[in-house]
Amino acid sequence: MAFMHYTRDNMASLLRSHDINPTHQRIEIAYALFSRQEHLSADQVMAIVNTRHSETSKATVYNTLKLFLEKGLVREVIVDPSKVFYDPNTRPHHHLYEVDSGRLSDIDAAHVRISGLPALPEGMVTEGIDLIVRVRRAQ
Amino acid sequence: MAFMHYTRDNMASLLRSHDINPTHQRIEIAYALFSRQEHLSADQVMAIVNTRHSETSKATVYNTLKLFLEKGLVREVIVDPSKVFYDPNTRPHHHLYEVDSGRLSDIDAAHVRISGLPALPEGMVTEGIDLIVRVRRAQ
DNA sequence: CCTCGATCTGGACTTTGTCTAATTCCCGGA
DNA sequence: TCCGGGAATTAGACAAAGTCCAGATCGAGG
Numbered sequence: 001m002a003f004m005h006y007t008r009d010n011m012a013s014l015l016r017s018h019d020i021n022p023t024h025q026r027i028e029i030a031y032a033l034f035s036r037q038e039h040l041s042a043d044q045v046m047a048i049v050n051t052r053h054s055e056t057s058k059a060t061v062y063n064t065l066k067l068f069l070e071k072g073l074v075r076e077v078i079v080d081p082s083k084v085f086y087d088p089n090t091r092p093h094h095h096l097y098e099v100d101s102g103r104l105s106d107i108d109a110a111h112v113r114i115s116g117l118p119a120l121p122e123g124m125v126t127e128g129i130d131l132i133v134r135v136r137r138a139q
Numbered sequence: 140m141a142f143m144h145y146t147r148d149n150m151a152s153l154l155r156s157h158d159i160n161p162t163h164q165r166i167e168i169a170y171a172l173f174s175r176q177e178h179l180s181a182d183q184v185m186a187i188v189n190t191r192h193s194e195t196s197k198a199t200v201y202n203t204l205k206l207f208l209e210k211g212l213v214r215e216v217i218v219d220p221s222k223v224f225y226d227p228n229t230r231p232h233h234h235l236y237e238v239d240s241g242r243l244s245d246i247d248a249a250h251v252r253i254s255g256l257p258a259l260p261e262g263m264v265t266e267g268i269d270l271i272v273r274v275r276r277a278q
Numbered sequence: 279c280c281t282c283g284a285t286c287t288g289g290a291c292t293t294t295g296t297c298t299a300a301t302t303c304c305c306g307g308a
Numbered sequence: 309t310c311c312g313g314g315a316a317t318t319a320g321a322c323a324a325a326g327t328c329c330a331g332a333t334c335g336a337g338g
Contacts, residue, residue, distance in 0.1 A: 023285065023334085042325075057287045062326065077234055078217055095216055131270045135263040162303085162316065181294080196318045201295065 006035040018071040025049075025056045029064045030073070039077060096133050107133065145174040157210040164188075164195045168203045169212070178216060235272050246272065 004010050011030040015022040032048040033040060040048070042061055049056045068074045096105045150169040154161040171187040172179060179187070181200055188195045207213045235246055 021284075025286070058325095059288080059327080059329095060286055063286085133265060135265055160315075164317075198296080198298095198319080199317055202317085 006031065014073070018068075018073050020067060020071055020073070025060050026064050026067075028056065029061065030068070033068075033074060095131070096135060107131070145170065153212070157207075157212050159206060159210055159212070164199050165203050165206075167195065168200065169207070172207075172213060234270070246270075 008027050008031055011027045011034065012022040014034070015026055015030060020026060028049045029045055032045050036048075042065055045065065046056070046058060046061050049061065065074070069076055096107055147166050147170055150166045150173065151161040153173070154165055154169060159165060167188050168184055171184050181204055184204065185195070185197060185200050188200065204213070208215055
């Protein structure tokens with residue numbers, strides 16, 4: 001799958017193989033994501049899909065990305081500070097996030113070992129390393 | 140510092156020791172965070188600080204939390220999907236996030252070793268482990 | 279060609295956070 | 309005590325990202 005050509009036909013099979021009904025809009029959105037092999041935000045997907053003329057609504061883009069997520073076709077990466085928690089504990093530690101309840105608790109840093117990070121980009125410094133284990137209720 | 144009593148007077152010293160001018164509002168916000176030793180979101184802080192009657196504006200709460208963050212008094216934990224990236228690569232890997240530019244790139248999972256995670260809470264399953272290394276331009 | 283469930287749509291709405299111009303606070307000097 | 313002025317605070321308008329809903333449309337199977 002990794003080396004396939006990213007054609008719209010192949011997107012249709014990809015969707016079907018993930019138990020997703022391949023509609024025009026879903027195929028376009030999948031094509032936008034996979035042909036670029038980049039991390040895209042919802043509005044970037046919107047922009048790409050509607051380049052020529054408006055074809056796909058905002059609601060559909062959001063619904064489709066959520067569907068792809070459920071079906072394991074894409075991963076979600078949360079990076080931007082929008083809904084943020086402020087933690088008075090500044091000692092090194094990591095976090096366990098219960099998706100259902102929104103509860104956030106600590107994981108002792110001693111339990112986590114991270115090594116061999118690649119060199120940082122030129123002129124960059126580490127602002128923080130955040131390990132967030134996301135858990136939810138089974139089923 | 141870890142075992143001090145969380146009085147408003149102590150908050151004032153704590154703020155001064157972090158080079159923060161201790162105003163009424165800042166003391167109340169620090170007290171809310173530290174006396175609870177919990178992860179609080181901005182609107183939770185708002186609610187706590189304005190329990191009796193409205194005393195502190197939204198802008199001040201946000202400004203103050205940002206100030207505390209800069210001065211290293213609190214940490215920021217990003218957990219909730221608000222600004223999200225969708226990643227077509229579902230193979231195990233982690234992420235390098237450049238705060239300034241918003242650019243997001245991959246770190247091969249082979250370069251990162253995470254071990255000794257604690258047992259999950261009863262009835263919980265892992266939804267994902269996200270290691271996000273946040274970097275920014277020096278100075 | 280029809281039907282009907284699945285999908286899609288525009289647009290109103292919510293949430294979280296930012297911005298700004300005006301006001302208030304408070305400290306240090308006279 | 310009074311005053312000046314910079315720091316801090318405020319209300320409220322605004323912005324960005326995402327959700328929701330009722331109606332319109334699509335398209336596969338009969």
